[in-house]
Amino acid sequence: MSKKISLGVAATIAIIAMAVTFSLTMVVSMKMFNTTVSSVKNKERQYNKLSEIDRFVRAGEFFTIDEDTLNDKLAAGYMSGINDRYAIYYTAKEYSEKQAIEKGTLTGIGVAVVNDASSGYARIIRVYNNSPASEAGLQVGGFITAIGEESTKNIGSTARLTSRLLGEEGTTTAITYLTPDRQEQQLSLVHSNYKTPTISTSQLTAGTCGYLRIDAFTTGTASEFKTAVDNLLQQGATCLVFDLRDNAGENLNAGLVAADYCVPSGEIAKQQDKDGNVTVLRMSDENEINVPMVCLVNGATSSSAELFANALRKMGGATIVGTKTAGMGVVLSDVQSFSDGSAAYITSGLLLDNEDQSWNNEGLKPDIDATLSVDEQNSYYDYTIDTDPQISKAVNAAMSLTGQN
Structure with a gap:
């Protein structure tokens, strides 16, 4: 024979259920609150530190500050400080070049170079067909020893060398070219589009x-x-x-x-x-x-x-x-593009x-x-x-x- 639950017992059960639900909700809410507060405090510390540095620099810096360069360096510094060795930030120019490389269509003089370990100069390892470089007779095994008036020894990495040899269609890059048999030539090459097979x-x-x-x-x-x-x-x-x-x-x-x-x-x-x-x-x-x-x-x-x-x-x-x-x-990750044309990837x-x-x-x-x-x-x-x-x-x-x- 079934027993009916009294009104008082039912009310008690309901109150207990409400209390448990309230407790669980409070635990979750407190955890979310603590996480939010911690995040806000961390961001406040970041902004305060940057503000302190910025005030110090602007109060006494002798040289002119390039704001675009400063912002790019700050962004790159953030990506290098997040404990992700593969995270990377690209400036707007770098990201545009990366997209062109991935599509296999570049605009520049038409060579692939490396930073040659023995000489320090830009060594030509590819000359692409139908490019300004191929038309000018540049050869694999030759060297670009200067871009404009700057020695390629001072430009640095292969990526920076490559970037310096790219540019908008119709613009010109002056180079000092050393042939494989060590004959020096001064050349002015007009940038054009060319294909880069992989x-x-x-x-x-x-x-x-x-x-x-x-x-x-x-x-x-x-x-x-x-x-x-x-x-x-x-x-x-x-x-x-x-x-x-x-x-x-x-x-x-x-x-x-x-x-x-x-x-x-x-x-x-x-x-x-x-x-x-x-x-x-x-x-x-x-x-x-x-x-x-x-x-x-x-x-x-x-x-x-x-x-x-x-x-x-x-x-x-x-x-x-x-x-x-x-x-x-x-x-x-998929690329995250930013409003100024820059972009970033994370793992x-x-x-x-x-x-x-x-x-x-x-x-x-x-x-x-x-x-x-x-x-x-x-x-x-x-x-x-x-x-x-x-x-x-x-x-x-x-x-x-x-x-x-």
């Missing part, structure tokens, strides 16, 4: 070994890659060497798509967020390359270039030759391979070591495909997998 070399070597130099992974790399691989296979390539040295792996999706073309079906890579949630970034289809593959890497092989090499090794049985890679195994997740393993901070260890000696490092940009000792090791490894070496 696969700079694609040819057969050692008879039937297909060699591809992949300089970068950008939005156009996937289609370039497929075309280059297909051409080599049609020419009779019995193995493939993918040269990924100095490839910074700028575009994650391009690396995923290129890997997909090479490996059998399965998960290529995953992303793990800060809460530990894992999502698959790309599933490979059943199409694959059925010839032995080798990836040639070095300490500057990074991000999606590492993903590509790792996927080919774990899913396609590829051999990795070279030296340990950079160890950038993270996913960057949004950890990259995992098909076995849920991460190479972040560790890099990929090669199967076959191909470390350059000091003398070989000094000659790095003088090598050809036939004389480069690292390429030779990679080609030999690939040929041995075919039973031809």
Whole structure:
């Protein structure tokens, strides 16, 4: 026989339920309040410190302050201080150049340069077709020793050198050019648009070994890659060497798509967020390359270039030759653009391979070591495909997998 609950008991239960609900609400509210107060206090400390510094500087600084430069440096300093080694801030000019590089269409004189370790000058490592540089006769192996009246020894990094050689269409850059046989020339080059393919070399070597130099992974790399691989296979390539040295792996999706073309079906890579949630970034289809593959890497092989090499090794049985890679195994956020045209990226997740393993901070260890000696490092940009000792090791490894070496 069921018992009726008295009105008093029901009221008591209701009051208890209300009390519990109120307590839980208060706990949550207090936590949110404390977090908000802490955030406000932290921001107040930041603003107060900057204000103190600003007052000190403006009260006695002898030199004129460039406000735009100051704001950019403050933004860059913020990004470098958030305990995220991959977070990066781009000024409006830098971000515009980055977008152009990713699209493969630049406006400038038409060369790729590096800061040459031995001379300190800008060494030319690529001259792009249909560019002012190619029309003026600049050659790979030559040097740009000055831009305007400033020695390239004083400009600094490769990125800064590259930036100085870009500019609006129709504008002019004066350079001092030293030919490969050390003849000095003074040139004024008018900036124009030119294409920058990311696969700079694609040819057969050692008879039937297909060699591809992949300089970068950008939005156009996937289609370039497929075309280059297909051409080599049609020419009779019995193995493939993918040269990924100095490839910074700028575009994650391009690396995923290129890997997909090479490996059998399965998960290529995953992303793990800060809460530990894992999502698959790309599933490979059943199409694959059925010839032995080798990836040639070095300490500057990074991000999606590492993903590509790792996927080919774990899913396609590829051999990795070279030296340990950079160890950038993270996913960057979508770009955040700001009102003045500047932009920033932060780390949004950890990259995992098909076995849920991460190479972040560790890099990929090669199967076959191909470390350059000091003398070989000094000659790095003088090598050809036939004389480069690292390429030779990679080609030999690939040929041995075919039973031809």
